Amino acid sequence: MSSYNFLVVDDSPTMRQLITFALKRIHNSQVTEANDGVDALKKLSGNKFNLILLDINMPLMDGLKLLSILRGNPSYNDVPIIIITTEGADVDREKALKLGANAYVTKPIQTNELLRVVKEFLKINE
Amino acid sequence: MSSEEKDIKEAELFKKVEDFLQVFKKGEEFTHELLKENERLRFKIIKLEEDIRNNKKQVDNSQVKLLKDTIAHLEEEKNYIVNKFKEVESENKDFAARYVEVEEENNNLANLYVASYQLHSTLDIYEVLKIVVEIIINLIGAEKFSLMLLDEDVNELVAAASEGVDKSEIPNIKIGIGVVGNVAKSGESYFEKDFEKKRDELKEPLVCIPLKIKEHVIGVLVVYSLLMQKKGFTRVDYELFSMLAGHAATAIFSSRLYAQSERKLSTIQGFIELLSGKPKPK
Structure with a gap:
């Protein structure tokens, strides 16, 4: 049976807990949390993640900056990245997708909807 | 030829005729017998043919009956299966609908x-206020809002935290004055029905939730506008508001009490050290 490693990057502990809570419903899932872009880069080094869930508005390094760094690195080029943000404008969505995000989910999130998107990327059919 | 020879020849001829007649008679008898046998066999064939015809009819009839019975049985079985299939299909639809409901319920829970866990995870008042703000942004989807706490000395609501609008822009509100003041006075939540209505956001908020400990209002959560993708409130939003009304109030109240007790403890410790002459540890 496959195991899945997720990285959740969000400065809000509430959001991190909510997303982690949802992802743990996938069998054999491991969730690593990071509270900003810099923390995420530390957690990324030496670890392999199947999918990254990324907030945009964060201190130190925001989600879009981290996204462009990851897409410029061949090691993380093919890791699916889902943006989870309060920014609901089309221009923000297009910007994130152009930078290489695979999906764009706006807050407040529906955890079952988020799980559906995650499972779609990982081709999980539970 | 002498007459004697002639007689002999005649006698021979006569004997030959006799023999021939006898052979002929035997042949006639044999032919009769053959004809009789033939007649008997023909009769037998006709009888057998008749028997076969009768038997066949009987066999045909019983087979048809058997097949008809089988068809009727199969038809009955088919109807049963079709009905069962319809039953299962409707059950399946029911299960699917219930699954969606359970998923939604799971999501809401x-x-x-998470909101409740986070609210009670700290006794630091600033942390508690930060968590309330996070919950309102991330779980409810509010864009502009404030958390107004009651200053009992002046009986006014004062903005303790806000998002999307600066705290300094939010005027203090007297109890019983305006929408927010009335919510604080009555202890009843307020929800604006018309989200599209043009309004002065600070004076006519969308939502006001009193933060209550039992019947005692300690503040009001005021939502002025929602995120652009949030078009209205769902059932879980009302549950979150209701949860916030009680849990946020308790968390804020507990953290304030804790801060007060910490201050008092520190003061008492200072006095004890002063009286006992022991130096205060650095």
Whole structure:
């Protein structure tokens, strides 16, 4: 049976807990949390993640900056990245997708909807 | 030829005729017998043919009956299966609908659990206020809002935290004055029905939730506008508001009490050290 490693990057502990809570419903899932872009880069080094869930508005390094760094690195080029943000404008969505995000989910999130998107990327059919 | 020879020849001829007649008679008898046998066999064939015809009819009839019975049985079985299939199909639809409901309920419970867990995870008043703000942004989807706490000395609501609008822009509100003041006075939540209505956001908020400990209002959560993707409130939003009304109030109240007790403890410790002459540890 496959195991899945997720990285959740969000400065809000509430959001991190909510997303982690949802992802743990996938069998054999491991969730690593990071509270900003810099923390995420530390957690990324030496670890392999199947999918990254990324907030945009964060201190130190925001989600879009981290996204462009990851897409410029061949090691993380093919890791699916889902943006989870309060920014609901089309221009923000297009910007994130152009930078290489695979999906764009706006807050407040529906955890079952988020799980559906995650499972779609990982081709999980539970 | 002498007459004697002639007689002999005649006698021979006569004997030959006799023999021939006898052979002929035997042949006639044999032919009769053959004809008789033939007649008997023909009769037998006709009888057998008749028997076969009768038997066949009987066999045909019983087979048809058997097949008809089988068809009727199969038809009955088919109807049973079709009905069962319809039953299962409707049950399946029911299960699918219930699954969606359970998933939604699960989702709602997760939100409530996380919000409640976070609210009670600290006794630091600033942390508690930060968590309330996070919950309102991330779980409810508010864009502009404030958390107004009651200053009992002046009986006014004062903005303790806000998002999307600066705290300094939010005027203090007297109890019983305006929408927010009336919510603080009555202890009843307020929800604006018309989201599209043009309004002065600070004076006519969308939502006001009193933060209550039992019947005692300690503040009001005021939502002025929602995120652009949030078009209205769902059932879980009302549950979150209701949860916030009680849990946020308790968390804020507990953290304030804790801060007060910490201050008092520190003062008492200072006095004890002063009286006992022991130096205060650095």
